Every structure is written in C-alpha cells, then in structure tokens.
Amino acid sequence: MRISILALEGLFDTGLTVILDAFTLANKFSAGQMGGTPYFDVSIVGVRKKVRSGQGLAIPVQAVTAGLKPDWVIVPALNTGTPEQLVPALGRPDVSQAKVQLLKWHAEGALIAASCIGTFLVAETGLLDHREATTTWWLGPLFRQRYPNVLLDESRMLVPSDVGVTAGAAMGHLDLALWLIRRASPELAALVSRYLLADIRTSQAPYIIPNHLAQADPLILRFEKWARDHLKSGFSLQEAASALATSARSLQRRCQEVLGKSPLAYFQDLRVERAQSLLHGSGMDLDAIAAEVGYVDGATLRTLLRQRLGRGVRDLRADLR
Known part of the structure; x- marks a missing residue:
C-alpha cells in the first residue's frame, strides 16, 4: 500500500510522529516476525521544498511529482488549536496548493485520510460534502458553521466514507494509522496496537x-x-x-x-x-x-x-x- 503523508508548515508534531511510528512498527513486524515483506510504502511529501513543524523542527519532505500515485493520502493536523489561529491558516497559499493537490490525487483514485484539524483541510476541498465525517471535538461548532453540507458527528472517533476516512482529535492520528493497518492485516494491527499499548477507539464522547x-x-x-x-x-x-x-x-x-x-x-x-x-x-x-x-x-x-x-x-x- 502506497501512503503519502502531506506535510504542511506548522503541522502538529505528535500527529505526524505517531503515524510514522505506527507504520514503521507495522513494516518491521510484517517483514520480520510475520515472515513477509513490508506492507506499507510511506513517504512524506510537501507542496513546498522546506517544511517546519509546529515546534519548529525541519521535516524532510519529498516534492510532489507527476509520478507520485499514492493509494492513500494522509493529512495530519495543523498546530492551530483555536478558531482564531485556524481560520487564517486555512487561507495560506501552501494550504490552497495542498487543496488543489488533494483534488488531483482524489481524481486519480487515491483515498484521503485526515485526523483532527487535518479534516478541515479536506472539508475545504468540498470532498466531504453530503458525506459523514468527524473532526476534533472542540472545533465541532466551527466545522459545522464553515461546512454546513458535511454530515458531521464529532462524537465518533473514526468515520469511513467513499472518499476515505476522517478521525478525531489529537491522538486520533494513532487511531487513524491503526485503522489503515487493520485494512491491510487485522493480525498486524493487533500486534502494533499491543506494542503501542493502544487500540482503535470508536468514540470521542468520553473526552468531550x-x-x-x-x-x-x-x-x-x-x-x-x-x-x-x-x-x-x-x-x-x-x-x-x-x-x-x-x-x-x-x-x-x-x-x-x-x-x-x-x-x-x-x-x-x-x-x-x-x-x-x-x-x-x-x-x-x-x-x-x-x-x-x-x-x-x-x-x-x-x-x-x-x-x-x-x-x-x-x-x-x-x-x-
């Protein structure tokens, strides 16, 4: 499975790292203990040559090229936890470029996955219109106001659709990664979740x-x-x-x-x-x-x-x- 993680300036560090750690473990186990070859070909791509995380760390990104044909594109959250930070960020030039690229990948058959504030970027493209979705629970009112055509249920942790899947707040990035691993191999997902002391949660309701x-x-x-x-x-x-x-x-x-x-x-x-x-x-x-x-x-x-x-x-x- 070819997975491209779309890294934007100021992304949420933990979201990116837990995704990478989960897929690294999955590849280690599939190639080693389970006697096979790595399931996942994971790349970090960017619409800009240089990208820094929300904590100021340099992220090594590959350029988006015409030959890049992912099966799944993952959109991690931006490190913008309030409406006052998020709304201006959605108008940035690099975010506009990312929206165009997401639509192109979708048209070529890629599925789109996003967690936490990353779901806002996908919603900006219109791909979630008239589809069920979730987002980070504390920004549910803003999401509902900004994207009235999306069938939002922020009490859920993971919501699949024909476009891909959306996941909930912050550590929902890990739930998202485990969900994708489980699609490839339930046995592999169970092994990764035990090593990480984590499992897919179905609801954000206890945290709201x-x-x-x-x-x-x-x-x-x-x-x-x-x-x-x-x-x-x-x-x-x-x-x-x-x-x-x-x-x-x-x-x-x-x-x-x-x-x-x-x-x-x-x-x-x-x-x-x-x-x-x-x-x-x-x-x-x-x-x-x-x-x-x-x-x-x-x-x-x-x-x-x-x-x-x-x-x-x-x-x-x-x-x-």
Whole structure:
C-alpha cells in the first residue's frame, strides 16, 4: 500500500510522529516476525521544498511529482488549536496548493485520510460534502458553521466514507494509522496496537467537555448556565427559552446549528458530565448521584451512561484506580 503523508508548515508534531511510528512498527513486524515483506510504502511529501513543524523542527519532505500515485493520502493536523489561529491558516497559499493537490490525487483514485484539524483541510476541498465525517471535538461548532453540507458527528472517533476516512482529535492520528493497518492485516494491527499499548477507539464522547462547545455562541453559553442550574429539577424547553428571553424554536434551531443536537441532548450531556464527576470524586452511591442529576433511580442513569459513553459504572469508577 502506497501512503503519502502531506506535510504542511506548522503541522502538529505528535500527529505526524505517531503515524510514522505506527507504520514503521507495522513494516518491521510484517517483514520480520510475520515472515513477509513490508506492507506499507510511506513517504512524506510537501507542496513546498522546506517544511517546519509546529515546534519548529525541519521535516524532510519529498516534492510532489507527476509520478507520485499514492493509494492513500494522509493529512495530519495543523498546530492551530483555536478558531482564531485556524481560520487564517486555512487561507495560506501552501494550504490552497495542498487543496488543489488533494483534488488531483482524489481524481486519480487515491483515498484521503485526515485526523483532527487535518479534516478541515479536506472539508475545504468540498470532498466531504453530503458525506459523514468527524473532526476534533472542540472545533465541532466551527466545522459545522464553515461546512454546513458535511454530515458531521464529532462524537465518533473514526468515520469511513467513499472518499476515505476522517478521525478525531489529537491522538486520533494513532487511531487513524491503526485503522489503515487493520485494512491491510487485522493480525498486524493487533500486534502494533499491543506494542503501542493502544487500540482503535470508536468514540470521542468520553473526552468531550460541554462547556468548551458552549463557548462558540453567546446563547448556547447562557443555555449551558441555565441547564447546569437545573440538572436536578429536570429539563423543560419552554422554561429554558423563557429564562433566556428567546423562543423555544430559536433555542432549538441554535443548538442544532452550533452543537448539531437538540437542547435536550445537550442537557443530557451535562447530566452525564456531572454524573461522571460524582462517580469519580464524591463517594456517593449510584442512586444518590442519579438524584443529583435529576433521575429517580440509578438504573436510568446507568443506562444513560452506557449509551453515551459505551462503558458501565464499574468501568468508570475503575478509572481512578
């Protein structure tokens, strides 16, 4: 499998290195312990002759040539963690060149993989329009605003499509590399993941901080404060809208536009976050915690936690041990 990693100025160092380390291990095992030849022909390419990482390290890139025909192109994240940094970066000349090159590779049959903020660059090309995708969870509101035609679900860690695959935040680069290795050989991916003490995660939901998402919009921020004050008493869309001096319809629409979910779903996110905090630090039993977040008994809360986080109460408590 021919893989080209598209390196741009100021990329996220960890994203690039974990991808390289994963494929290096995979090639080592496939050529050595598994008695075969290396599965992956990996190259780092750039639209500029000289590229430096976000930490200022020189990255040895190959020039993009007409003869370069990758099966997969991987787009690592830029080291731009806020909208104020990211939006100007997307307008850089080298990013514009990279977009043109991605479209050319795609037209020639290459599949495109991107993680974290790298997904923004792919979305800029229009290739993700009307397709499911994920991105770094804390920039979900910006992604949704900038690319309304993309079917975004930032709760997921990996989202394949006919264009390729998108992955979630930061260490999602490793999930992405393991996913690609698994396509070639599940046995090889299992071996690499054991050496790296890592495995593919299916969800970003346990890592999402609702307050960070609320910062994207003044009305959502006010709704978050109202919701936190009413976790114990329960949710009423009409009460929330009245308290915020808006209509229920406007609140519903704004939550969908910014967060990609209903006010009730966001209220449930806050309940889950509060319940997790109490599970980890309060010493309270599950029924008492359920009462604190507005449920009659612990069974209902247990079901909600498993639905949202994919883990049971025992697993969540064990995180502290």
